[in-house]
Amino acid sequence: MALLNGLMLQVPMHPHLADHEPHGLHMHYAPPSSRLPDRFRATTLMNLAELIVEHGLTRTGVCAADGCDRVYADTSRAGRRRFCSESCANRTNVAAFRARRRS
Numbered sequence: 001m002a003l004l005n006g007l008m009l010q011v012p013m014h015p016h017l018a019d020h021e022p023h024g025l026h027m028h029y030a031p032p033s034s035r036l037p038d039r040f041r042a043t044t045l046m047n048l049a050e051l052i053v054e055h056g057l058t059r060t061g062v063c064a065a066d067g068c069d070r071v072y073a074d075t076s077r078a079g080r081r082r083f084c085s086e087s088c089a090n091r092t093n094v095a096a097f098r099a100r101r102r103s
């Protein structure tokens, strides 16, 4: 929470409505004059803040698969997500199955 609040103070914000393809009506969070990196920062911070407000502070994590460091947002009902993707979950399950069969 403190990290996100601190970052939101550093990035110029100017929330406003926008209506263009491919999204239709939606929010922009950075001032229209912002450079692209600051627009990405503002959008990412606001979406992370909304995720935390809606799902709590424990719903983000780093993928548990070997060799993968992607992060994920867990929006499932149970809140037990461990992997960034089905591909990482399947790869980990197959490796565990093979390890069990070897022993």
Ligand SMILES: [Zn+2]
Binding pocket: 063, 064, 065, 068, 069, 070, 083, 084, 085, 088
């Ligand atoms: Zn992964």
